[in-house]
Amino acid sequence: MKEETGTSFLSFDGVSKFYLSRGRMLGGSGRQVVALNRLTLDIRKGEIFGLVGESGSGKTTAGRLIVRLEEADRGIISVEGQDVTHLKGKRLKDFRKRVQMIFQDPYQSLNPQLSVLDTVSEPLLIHRVGDRLSRAEMVMNALQSVGLSPPGDFVHRFPHQMSGGQRQRVAIARAMVLRPDFVVADEPTSMLDASISAQIFNILLEMQKSLGITLLFITHSLAAARYLCDRIAVIYRGNLMELGPADDVIQRSRHPYTRALIDALPKFGQCGETERFNTFLKAERESSSTVGCAFFGRCSIANRILCSQEVPPFKTVSPGRRVACFFAEEQGKNLTASKTCHYGI
Amino acid sequence: MKGDKEIRHRPHWFEQFLEGWSVFWQNPLGKIGVTLLGIFALMAFSSFIPPLVNPMYHPMTGVDPEIYSSVGPSARHWLGTDFMGRDIFSQLLAGARIAFMVGVSAAFMSIFLGTAFGMIAGYMGGFVDTLLMRLADVIMVLPTLLVVLILASLFGQLNIWTIVLIIALFRWPGVSRVIRSQALTLKQRPFIEAARVAGASHIRIIFRHIMPNVLPLAFLYMTFRVTAAIIIEAALAFLGFGDPGTVSWGMMLQWVWKTGHMFKALYWLLPPGICISLITLSFYMIGRAMDEVLDPRLRREETAR
Numbered sequence A: 001m002k003e004e005t006g007t008s009f010l011s012f013d014g015v016s017k018f019y020l021s022r023g024r025m026l027g028g029s030g031r032q033v034v035a036l037n038r039l040t041l042d043i044r045k046g047e048i049f050g051l052v053g054e055s056g057s058g059k060t061t062a063g064r065l066i067v068r069l070e071e072a073d074r075g076i077i078s079v080e081g082q083d084v085t086h087l088k089g090k091r092l093k094d095f096r097k098r099v100q101m102i103f104q105d106p107y108q109s110l111n112p113q114l115s116v117l118d119t120v121s122e123p124l125l126i127h128r129v130g131d132r133l134s135r136a137e138m139v140m141n142a143l144q145s146v147g148l149s150p151p152g153d154f155v156h157r158f159p160h161q162m163s164g165g166q167r168q169r170v171a172i173a174r175a176m177v178l179r180p181d182f183v184v185a186d187e188p189t190s191m192l193d194a195s196i197s198a199q200i201f202n203i204l205l206e207m208q209k210s211l212g213i214t215l216l217f218i219t220h221s222l223a224a225a226r227y228l229c230d231r232i233a234v235i236y237r238g239n240l241m242e243l244g245p246a247d248d249v250i251q252r253s254r255h256p257y258t259r260a261l262i263d264a265l266p267k268f269g270q271c272g273e274t275e276r277f278n279t280f281l282k283a284e285r286e287s288s289s290t291v292g293c294a295f296f297g298r299c300s301i302a303n304r305i306l307c308s309q310e311v312p313p314f315k316t317v318s319p320g321r322r323v324a325c326f327f328a329e330e331q332g333k334n335l336t337a338s339k340t341c342h343y344g345i
Numbered sequence B: 001m002k003g004d005k006e007i008r009h010r011p012h013w014f015e016q017f018l019e020g021w022s023v024f025w026q027n028p029l030g031k032i033g034v035t036l037l038g039i040f041a042l043m044a045f046s047s048f049i050p051p052l053v054n055p056m057y058h059p060m061t062g063v064d065p066e067i068y069s070s071v072g073p074s075a076r077h078w079l080g081t082d083f084m085g086r087d088i089f090s091q092l093l094a095g096a097r098i099a100f101m102v103g104v105s106a107a108f109m110s111i112f113l114g115t116a117f118g119m120i121a122g123y124m125g126g127f128v129d130t131l132l133m134r135l136a137d138v139i140m141v142l143p144t145l146l147v148v149l150i151l152a153s154l155f156g157q158l159n160i161w162t163i164v165l166i167i168a169l170f171r172w173p174g175v176s177r178v179i180r181s182q183a184l185t186l187k188q189r190p191f192i193e194a195a196r197v198a199g200a201s202h203i204r205i206i207f208r209h210i211m212p213n214v215l216p217l218a219f220l221y222m223t224f225r226v227t228a229a230i231i232i233e234a235a236l237a238f239l240g241f242g243d244p245g246t247v248s249w250g251m252m253l254q255w256v257w258k259t260g261h262m263f264k265a266l267y268w269l270l271p272p273g274i275c276i277s278l279i280t281l282s283f284y285m286i287g288r289a290m291d292e293v294l295d296p297r298l299r300r301e302e303t304a305r
């Protein structure tokens, strides 16, 4: 399943995004927030790529840059070798036919005034696909494939007449109805309960298989990423920390931040204190946001001098496996969910 | 989906409207206002009847052949006649029709303009927003009546539709501010971003996604505009700048005054005066009741996620 080769579909090349924080309004100088810092990675054709990180690490920003809800301040985003960073006009519209997004909150991402039929057929209408009848049929098929069946029961409903899980299915149908090449799913289940989440995951998996879509799955949960993804990238405050095949990143994690995330996963069964990495500092250490490792302030294994002064290179530790830590090779302790200890989603 | 709970396929805005209406109807002010308005509507609709009964009841051209001056109420003329023997009651009915026509059409046009400009300003932001809102500020501080009076004295008698148009052109800024602030919050909502990702144009987003969400508010604001339009038309007519071809309550008052019957013929002076007061009062009460509907509902929308 996890080949090391594969043609790159979408690539980030040194992409940065800055925001001005709101302080400006109160007369103070606008503090610049670095949402993404020189992100470089490739997403391969047909894979499910997981982008993992805690809240505020820039995951959503990366997704929004791809679908062009925001524009990158630096760097290049390309799709199949074509630079799409600053597309405009007709070419942007054509691009949007191929790249879609599923949003985090299904209570907010559907227009309350539009019926399911209107919502799901809108992308078809915008891109002038088919006629009225064939569009209706495509909508029906899309609803069927996200598990809203019989679709006839749902097409005339409005968002307030559906549950959160049903709404998210409608949102997925809207993203898939154009049969895009690439879909960004931004924490699509964070507003839903666990059993519905599992169903949504399976719908995504099925659609990815049947339509051959490349999927960027954004999540804060390593366990969810492991369940769904072929490869995972872990980011911290806009910086890429670790990258590799999903199982490998979790079973043989090498970056202290990834390990801290694994520590934070809910565990079931007999999990003693020895099953923890403890790489998260209890109290944050003073650190500079401009020099040194981004994780230095919270890293328990950091070298005070080296890590606070130099940015660790993003080096390859084994084929297809890259880590941004000076001590990546020395990290011997490998923990996996053992027979007695399981990670929850 | 519960089997017993039938799902009605009604647009969300329609349900919002029904829900708002039921809250509205709880309010005594709203009830009185709507009842009063109902009576005026009835008057307006029945204004076609008197001329059919007898041509002498035509409010403009019908003259009682036996009467040459203003006389008091009788069985033949329920509210008496004016100075040349025209029936005051049928004039009053015709006046109701004109009041509705002027009020509703001016309000509709100003709401149309206000909603369009408000949505564009709020959604587009930046330069367009600044330009439209400065324009709105300038127009908002101009006294409508005075401007219309100046125009009327420059161009002579104004046609009733010209008056309606001028009132509309001067009364959109208030609505546009309200709609703009709605559009500002709407454009941050993820469903607008979802439409953008789907490739929707600005026009499409404004009309397909923003407009249905601001329309309930726009329609509720219409009632306030109706009052203003009716008062302005009445004032113009009374001051002698009305459309001489129409019978409005303001015109009736002007005839009373011009022919020197001000205090001699109360049966002629009072009915149009009372009607103007009551119709504005009814719209005012409806507006107040709507305030109470709107406020908590807007708040509920914020929290009921």
Ligand SMILES: Nc1ncnc2c1ncn2[C@@H]1O[C@H](COP(=O)(O)OP(=O)(O)OP(=O)(O)O)[C@@H](O)[C@H]1O
Binding pocket: A019, A020, A021, A022, A033, A034, A035, A053, A054, A055, A056, A057, A058, A059, A060, A061, A062, A220
């Ligand atoms: N429009 C904006 N204006 C200012 N700052 C922003 C804006 N959008 C995001 N940021 C900042 O950029 C950083 C990254 O935000 P982002 O939403 O990408 O994080 P995230 O990883 O998706 O977090 P979460 O898991 O909470 O969704 C945060 O520090 C955030 O405060």
Ligand SMILES: [Mg+2]
Binding pocket: A059, A060, A061, A186, A187
């Ligand atoms: Mg996010």
